Amino acid sequence: xKKLLSILAVSVFAFSANAGTLDDVKNRGFLKCGxxxxxxxxxxxxxxxxxxxxxxxxxxxxxxxxxxxxSKVEFITTTGKSRFPTLASGEVDMLARNTTxxxxxxxxxGFEFVGVNFYDxxxxxxxxxxxxxxxxxxxxxxxxxxxxxxxxxxLADFFRLNGISYEALPIETNDEGKENLFAxxxxxxxxxxxxxxxxxxxxxxPGKWVVLPEIISKExxxxxxxxxxxxxxxxxxxxxxxxxxxxxxxxSSENVDxxxxxxxPEVLRLLGVEGSYGEMLELAPDWAYQIxxxxxxxxxxxxxxxxxxxxxxxxxxxxxxxxxxxxxxxPPFR
Amino acid sequence: xxxxxxxxxxxxxxxxxxxxxxxxxxxSWFNSLITLFVLYILIQFVPWILNWTIFAADFxxxxxxxxxxxxEMCSRVLDPETGGACWAxxxxxxYQFMYGFYPREEVWRVNLSYIMLAVAVVPLLFDKFPLxxxxxxxxxxxxxxxxxxxxxxxxxxxxxxNKWGGLLVTLVLGCTGIALAFPLGIILALGRRSNLPxxxxxxxxxxxxxxxVPLITLLFFGMVMLPLFLPEGIDMDGLxxxxxxxxxxxxxxxxxxxxGGLQAIPQGQYEAARSIGLSYWQMNMKVVxxxxxxxxxxxxxxxxxxxFKDTTLVIIVGLLDLLxxxxxxxxxxxxxxxxxxxxxxxxxxxxxxxxxxxxYSLYLExxxxxxxxxGAD
Numbered sequence: 001x002k003k004l005l006s007i008l009a010v011s012v013f014a015f016s017a018n019a020g021t022l023d024d025v026k027n028r029g030f031l032k033c034g035x036x037x038x039x040x041x042x043x044x045x046x047x048x049x050x051x052x053x054x055x056x057x058x059x060x061x062x063x064x065x066x067x068x069x070x071s072k073v074e075f076i077t078t079t080g081k082s083r084f085p086t087l088a089s090g091e092v093d094m095l096a097r098n099t100t101x102x103x104x105x106x107x108x109x110g111f112e113f114v115g116v117n118f119y120d121x122x123x124x125x126x127x128x129x130x131x132x133x134x135x136x137x138x139x140x141x142x143x144x145x146x147x148x149x150x151x152x153x154x155l156a157d158f159f160r161l162n163g164i165s166y167e168a169l170p171i172e173t174n175d176e177g178k179e180n181l182f183a184x185x186x187x188x189x190x191x192x193x194x195x196x197x198x199x200x201x202x203x204x205x206p207g208k209w210v211v212l213p214e215i216i217s218k219e220x221x222x223x224x225x226x227x228x229x230x231x232x233x234x235x236x237x238x239x240x241x242x243x244x245x246x247x248x249x250x251x252s253s254e255n256v257d258x259x260x261x262x263x264x265p266e267v268l269r270l271l272g273v274e275g276s277y278g279e280m281l282e283l284a285p286d287w288a289y290q291i292x293x294x295x296x297x298x299x300x301x302x303x304x305x306x307x308x309x310x311x312x313x314x315x316x317x318x319x320x321x322x323x324x325x326x327x328x329x330x331p332p333f334r
Numbered sequence: 335x336x337x338x339x340x341x342x343x344x345x346x347x348x349x350x351x352x353x354x355x356x357x358x359x360x361x362s363w364f365n366s367l368i369t370l371f372v373l374y375i376l377i378q379f380v381p382w383i384l385n386w387t388i389f390a391a392d393f394x395x396x397x398x399x400x401x402x403x404x405x406e407m408c409s410r411v412l413d414p415e416t417g418g419a420c421w422a423x424x425x426x427x428x429y430q431f432m433y434g435f436y437p438r439e440e441v442w443r444v445n446l447s448y449i450m451l452a453v454a455v456v457p458l459l460f461d462k463f464p465l466x467x468x469x470x471x472x473x474x475x476x477x478x479x480x481x482x483x484x485x486x487x488x489x490x491x492x493x494x495x496n497k498w499g500g501l502l503v504t505l506v507l508g509c510t511g512i513a514l515a516f517p518l519g520i521i522l523a524l525g526r527r528s529n530l531p532x533x534x535x536x537x538x539x540x541x542x543x544x545x546x547v548p549l550i551t552l553l554f555f556g557m558v559m560l561p562l563f564l565p566e567g568i569d570m571d572g573l574x575x576x577x578x579x580x581x582x583x584x585x586x587x588x589x590x591x592x593x594g595g596l597q598a599i600p601q602g603q604y605e606a607a608r609s610i611g612l613s614y615w616q617m618n619m620k621v622v623x624x625x626x627x628x629x630x631x632x633x634x635x636x637x638x639x640x641x642f643k644d645t646t647l648v649i650i651v652g653l654l655d656l657l658x659x660x661x662x663x664x665x666x667x668x669x670x671x672x673x674x675x676x677x678x679x680x681x682x683x684x685x686x687x688x689x690x691x692x693x694y695s696l697y698l699e700x701x702x703x704x705x706x707x708x709g710a711d
């Protein structure tokens with residue numbers, strides 16, 4: 001039975017992979033993009049029902065690349081459990097859903113991660129009254145930790161490596177961790193740094209809590225597509241890269257029109273003034289121009305959704321450009 | 335013989351407020367203790383809850399009289415000591431809570447469906463309703479009308495179910511699940527009691543299998559596996575797949591509830607029906623089922639309420655029902671941290687529906703006098 005099912009599954013998936021997602025999307029007239037059911041800063045409906053956030057911008061960027069119109073996208077909500085079947089069965093064209101790039105997901109599940117739009121990692125949050133400035137000073141602390149997750153293992157490793165001890169207070173959900181920390185039942189709460197930031201922003205007095213500088217695990221989050229459709233993978237990959245390159249070149253939604261007469265060759269190539277990169281991707285010549293014009297470059301998207309001026313207050317950190325101390329790096333546009 | 339003894343008033347301690355109090359609240363030292371304890375709890379909490387939800391709460395404006403557009407403007411964020419609930423998050427997102435992402439220019443269709451639902455259901459529930467017969471014709475047609483109205487087609491702009499959300503999804507799931515599961519449940523219950531071994535075995539297997547797995551498993555089955563069983567090229571809608579799972583789940587429970595009612599009907603009723611020459615279906619439709627369903631009412635309503643609340647599980651497969659929309663609202667950085675308001679509102683909406691259902695069941699029980707012993711007495 002199991003074998004029969006897997007054969008069935010493979011044949012269905014293979015069928016949908018062969019069809020050419022880009023053509024499917026063009027024929028349909030809009031992009032189907034899988035997002036979370038709501039995660040602060042990454043994808044959440046705003047008051048008027050429009051999806052907003054870093055991941056939502058990723059979806060819109062691809063829609064702009066294909067159609068030149070940021071509204072040509074249908075957001076499909078997925079959960080941690082339903083996201084992969086939804087993508088595999090072809091119900092969505094891509095996922096931009098806060099998903100960590102790992103070897104098993106990339107290889108075994110038959111998906112292709114096309115890049116990283118947010119470098120996350122496990123961090124620690126403590127009350128500022130504790131007077132701690134580094135996670136290495138947390139000897140003997142009570143830590144709120146979600147059981148059965150990789151965060152639990154990372155935590156044990158980190159404390160063992162540094163020769164310090166901790167007491168674990170097991171919790172099940174993020175909300176439970178929040179309540180326990182705010183009620184003082186644990187000294188430290190540990191989960192992904194972006195999650196800590198939204199927890200902190202939701203506190204009655206965010207100033208009373210600090211996120212410690214140590215990041216103890218790698219959580220590269222990025223958009224993914226089905227294996228085997230390289231043309232479509234390229235479209236999504238270069239939609240993301242175009243935003244990063246635009247930041248690198250100083251092209252933003254405000255100056256993009258002026259930059260069309262720039263004398264920097266890579267800017268001209270990016271904006272479609274020179275070269276035929278749109279044609280290679282089977283997109284309009286000005287696809288990247290439109291992304292920058294309608295969505296903005298990576299920095300603009302970051303600052304608007306998760307940056308220091310938003311309630312989440314996540315500093316650029318690893319997500320700064322490679323020229324500015326981060327590791328954000330896109331291959332050259334040529 | 336006319337000198338009747340003068341009428342005397344009953345003892346003070348058994349009439350009036352005092353008597354009522356004595357009989358109902360202070361009849362023994364233990365009951366008195368409980369009464370005092372409950373009274374203490376009420377005094378402790380009721381004023382606080384009223385104050386938080388109403389008197390100190392913001393609805394549209396905060397205490398400075400400004401219109402609230404984000405959490406920083408809520409009185410309880412500005413002044414945690416005195417501020418009450420910040421209902422602005424509900425006010426601003428009321429549309430989403432009711433309709434999800436349904437296009438605003440098409441929303442009249444949802445509203446019309448809500449009104450038609452009321453017109454279809456109320457005559458069904460109360461048999462004294464004027465012109466009930468004619469209204470019931472509409473009730474039968476309603477599901478088809480509602481389908482086209484909500485989904486589009488027949489000249490109406492199609493609205494993908496991805497855009498449905500909030501109370502709309504909760505009601506569609508709840509109503510369809512309950513309405514479809516009832517006839518299915520009856521058939522399964524009759525089938526399980528059938529004398530034909532194949533039918534009885536199939537029904538038993540179905541019921542036991544469905545009851546043996548959690549609803550979440552069935553939802554995943556519907557979401558992930560069902561598309562694999564369908565012929566290639568047939569794309570089944572996400573909401574429809576969840577509806578299939580919910581209906582199957584509910585019908586298995588309904589079948590057992592109705593079977594319970596069938597068990598309670600004395601053998602004599604079956605024999606009597608048979609002896610006057612009724613066929614199997616006539617016997618069930620005219621004699622057995624009306625009695626069986628009558629005594630099953632409390633359990634039927636019970637499982638229906640259960641299903642209505644279980645619909646919140648669909649968030650696991652990525653559908654945003656009322657609770658899902660609430661969680662989405664909490665994930666918006668504009669409103670982070672207003673969890674109490676959102677969950678309070680969602681539970682209030684659920685309470686209104688489930689409470690109405692349970693009161694209706696009580697009314698029905700009284701009207702049909704299900705309490706009395708029936709059958710061969």
